[in-house]
Amino acid sequence: MNPAPNLVLVGPMGAGKSSIGRRLAGRCGLAFVDLDEEIERRTGASVATIFDCEGEAGFRARERAALEAVLAGDGLVLATGGGAVLDPGGRALMRRRGFVVHLHASVERQLARLARDRSRPLLAGNDREAVLHRLAGIREPLYREVADLHFDTGALAPTSAVARLGRLL
Numbered sequence: 001m002n003p004a005p006n007l008v009l010v011g012p013m014g015a016g017k018s019s020i021g022r023r024l025a026g027r028c029g030l031a032f033v034d035l036d037e038e039i040e041r042r043t044g045a046s047v048a049t050i051f052d053c054e055g056e057a058g059f060r061a062r063e064r065a066a067l068e069a070v071l072a073g074d075g076l077v078l079a080t081g082g083g084a085v086l087d088p089g090g091r092a093l094m095r096r097r098g099f100v101v102h103l104h105a106s107v108e109r110q111l112a113r114l115a116r117d118r119s120r121p122l123l124a125g126n127d128r129e130a131v132l133h134r135l136a137g138i139r140e141p142l143y144r145e146v147a148d149l150h151f152d153t154g155a156l157a158p159t160s161a162v163a164r165l166g167r168l169l
């Protein structure tokens with residue numbers, strides 16, 4: 001289906017990158033990697049702890065290192081974190097080593113999907129809606145720039161999204 005060595009999913013928190021990516025990998029017989037889980041595995045600490053101890057800059061450095069290590073391999077579906085596109089070098093690497101799919105979700109959908117989530121440091125103790133709108137303003141152009149394909153997850157459940165996405169790849 002896909003001539004690039006890897007399939008890389010980008011998009012905001014709560015767009016469904018991990019749930020869709022995991023199912024898509026299963027359907028295509030590819031390995032699945034979640035970049036946040038990979039960072040946690042390599043660091044031995046949660047994303048929230050890394051933000052607490054090293055700040056966002058420390059997390060981004062670890063995110064870039066993990067991205068490079070993971071994309072050295074082939075045949076993966078990679079779900080990146082919502083901010084992985086902030087780094088121009090990271091974006092170039094994604095394009096060089098993968099077919100990049102932007103999973104779009106409106107702020108309303110993100111809020112609904114993240115309603116019970118307490119693991120995202122950027123949302124902790126903040127006005128979630130305001131934060132997600134602010135991040136979207138900065139990041140949407142970057143998702144658009146880096147992606148080969150744009151897919152709106154809308155109101156789709158992960159299984160339906162995977163079925164539709166599978167037909168586009």
Ligand code: S3P
Pocket residue numbers: 011012013014017036047080081082083084119120121122
């Ligand atoms: C972040 C998104 C998170 C995680 C970290 C920072 C962001 O990943 O990497 O909390 O900057 O948008 P998900 O997009 O998987 O939630």
